[in-house]
Amino acid sequence: MSDVSSVEEIWDVDVTVGLTTHTRHRHIPSPVSQGFVAPDATSTLTFSPIALAAAVARTATTRQARPQLLAALQRSAQAQMECLVSNQSTFELSADFGDLADTERTLFTARCGAGITDLYMNALGYVWRANAACLARTLDPHADFLYDGGSVSGHGVVLAEAHGTFASNASAKTVAARAKSKYGRQVKPFVSKPSPYGKVVHGYSVAFGSQPGTAGAFLSVAETRIARPKKAPSPPPTTGQAPASAGVSTAMAMTTYRSNFLLMGAVAVIDWIDWIGGIGSFPTDPGPVTFIRVPYAGRWYLGSVFSSWPALHPDWWADHHWHDAVWRSRAVRRLFARGLPSEAFNWFVIEETACQTFLNSLTGIIRAGGDLPVGFLELPSFEPVGFGFGGDRSGRLSEGAEYNYALFRDGLALIGDPFWLRKFETRQWSPKEGFLG
Template sequence: MNALGYVWRANAACLSKALNPHADFLYDGGNVDGHGVVLAEAHGSFAANATAKTVAAQAKRKYARQVKPYVNKPSPFGHVVHGYSVAFGSTPGTTGAFLSLAETRIPKPKKKASPPPAAQLPTGGGVSTPMALATHRSNFLLMGASQVVNWIDWINAPGEVPVDAGQVAFVRLPYAGRWYLGSAFSIWPALLPHWWHDGFWDDPVWRHHAIRDLTARGFLGESVGWFVMEETACTTFLNSLTGMIRTAGDGRPARLDLPSFDPVGFSIGEGSRGRRVDGSEYNYALFRDGLALLGDPFRSRKFETRRWSPKEGFEG
């Protein structure tokens, strides 16, 4: 979906009751920006009877059962204007795989059509706030930033203020020509002595020795990876979240003006794989919404600290 230009996503479970069949995700951005959302279902199989024909049939069945019933219907994140069903399959002991796509049919225009009605204009710049909150709730959950997740949940359903209402510490690091922010709590507490706390991040000597120690023990090797977020994407969203927190969600805007990025690591175009000065390739994937998975995040050994206050925004 990143390759097709979609940026924002939400779980499609909101479309039906728990036991009813439904697709996986709703997407916004790209060609439907400001017009609605699209629905996507993916299915994979690893079986001896996997063939191009069986995989194509599975894509059509999944579309008919889990996608088509919800196309041209409302959702909490916008009108569903299109749908996809992707199926792939592979046979044990062989290389390669079969891939098939079923999607909503787009009728061909008539040769002598009457003048078309006025085009539906986008409803405004940016992304709808509910979709942005759903997207970044998933992102910060992957990053291990539970405090941010708790505040997003509070905005969606105000009640008791989250128990941990203090500042959230982020590690700032460079990678492939960009700066990223990652949650220190996603790695350090489980690995370091019980006396650790985020104040140590203010000491560059401590950071250097801690990272060197963890790298030596294999915790930060290339096979681990670390979910982080591009710095402007992270700061823009969290500062917008601060504005909503200050008004207890009452002044929540309809849309948020958030940055998006060209994806990297999905074999999309010549620029999809960055290279270091020495010619070696970076090992990472950058999504359009700013989320990134770094395969070797600690190669530069250059780290800083930034802190976000739920009611004051980022320091500095």
Template sequence: MSAVISKTGLWDVDVTIGLTTHTKHRHVPSPVSALFKAPGPASILTFGPVALAAAVCRTATTRQARPRLLAGLQKSALAQLECLVSNDSAFELTQDFADLADTEKTLFAARCGAGITDLYMNALGYVWRANAACLSSALNPHADFLYGGGEVEGHGVVLAEAHGSFAANATAKTVTAEATRKYARQVKPYVNTGSSFGHVIHGYSDAFGSKPGTTGAFLSVAETLIPKPRKKVPPAPAGQIASGGGVSTAMALASHRSNFILMGLSQVVDWIDGIGRTGPIPSDAGPVAFVRMPYAGRWYLGSAFSIWPALLARWWRDGLWDDPVWRHHIVRDVLSRGFLGDAVGWFVMEETACRAFLNDLTGMIRSGGENLPERLDLPSFDPVGFGIGEGSLGRRADGTEYNYAMFRDGLALLGDPFRPRKLETRRWSPKEGFEG
């Protein structure tokens, strides 16, 4: 598995997309969960290229499939994104898009639609994600993703349908119609239903579209209506009051399974699958190696082997990384001088988020996967590299820009991974937790 993106052709100009239309659709009862207040719509979504690349990868890997397949989907999605999106502040497809077969055009549009939806949902404040395949059989149409955290924490989860269209007839009207149609067919029937990740109490249908050969894009959102009360709201009935905080364990496992696939840490993914009963309990309980580094005022943990497999694996095996003289040589002569070619992107995780989840996972492993906690108390963060308005980009205190994106769950994609000069090592033991 790979946690790297390459710099070839990847655009570097921030893109701004205005919300074309926002429609609300009645539902009975409303609200499904008493006291739930949906966040207001994001009238403007601003994102950098690294953020969209990361979001496309996040959505491509948010499903219960073998890690090797999902890593392949990640690579193919990035390869398409790099050559098919123009380097412009207004969204525009390159001329290469016309050379794709119709099925490939549809696939690429769907991937971009899913990525934009993930950015939009994070911008609204939602933190955790899971695939919505659990809602019904494959024969029945249903929305794509479930989101938790933010305003919905303690109430349940929200449902999000993602649609992308790069058609010759794409207009504001057609994209709005698609958002509405998808809401009625794939979102509305599942609001106020149960799922393995929590009760679905609200829904969105996000449609993203652009006409090839033109500049600009359309983003339309259809959402469950929560009418303003006309009179004083009576006390909530028993069972409808918001439950305790934190994220459901099932949702946390689903979100971080995708994250660790992107980070190239298959050992962690195997333990998540074992605890979640979707795979065998691993027989190898050996430690997992992390690199710890400072970046943009925070510390992050990543897998050295995902970005520098053969080279660092040999150094690690030979014990050279633990020698300060050799470590200085590696950082100075190899990493800082771009010895490893065009790789300029690295999926990592904010340290406190990574430690909190893996320490909770250790507790579950020690219990043998029995009596799992219902909820986990995990940190969340303000997004960087995308958001509502202009203050969403990653910058240092002195105004110097960093090229990265961080999502609310702590996953980050660093666009310039060779920037840090101070690298440390950490180890996580599945049954003992972090060393140091």
């Protein structure tokens, strides 16, 4: 029997990882899109446990699959992060990692690599995401994710490959070599190629690694080199056409928010997105969807009522046909009036303006008959909280900070601490009428 003193503390402090290598790789033509300027890489990435857990969940659910499967993939993210990473500011795997079976280590390593990549891409300024499986046949090697927004707005999308390695031979050299090889094999062939979300104009390969039992981690990035012009470029000829929209493609927005609403537990919204995308039938419950409106850290967020009550019923959120009947329960409303239980957290929510803007756009598409339009949506974006390249964007900012949460640029947030709802409101979204009241 293990001694109580041998039990490790749960990971609860911010971690800073240095960028060990950064390489740029030639591509012809360069730049792929005139005027695109890639954001500068910086020397460190700082993130909180809640941010990495949220990023792991985001990447696990950014794919076309049944909500029940995707929900099962994301449920264990926070628990794994807390248990398998040591509680110190220098990244180190806990002793529990050694007790995992080989297949479980491989899965956890891959999840961490994907989560770190999502944090890095968000920190660079990219906003919306999609799975990159659309670029190649199933058996062809291809990178993992496509991103839009930030500096690539109006140009197309960028491609990102994620890799993690937690092995005894992990080092700055081996991790750098893996980033480069992954770039050459799984990123470079697809730069300048079309995708359903726009032309791929730039690519990244992000590799993250650490030696079990040793403090420290390695972060290596390989990306497309953009050639400097030999002289100032001539202005493009006037064609009379309007410039490209700086918004996000409708298809990319649908993919991003499908994942976001799944993480929230708002399955009724996913049904509408799938119907519009042609992968689902007309929703059997076309009634309004209820959200609760909560204040946190100076912003208002909308959350799904039923994803926040696992203590009452662990799978209520997965069956939205229960929603109206349960919400009318006075007992449930009284419990919400008292506050949320600790079991409700960690809790995914979406910043209110982002949620409203997207859902009102969704209503417009539903009213028009449900065909996915070719075009762009103007959606808000936000400065990240809980992670970033240091400074004000890093995790809890100071010891004993009041809030523990991660906010991503698309408005998705993961709240990590229980709190009492002193202000309690609900909002309803009607698929054919938009927000009510």
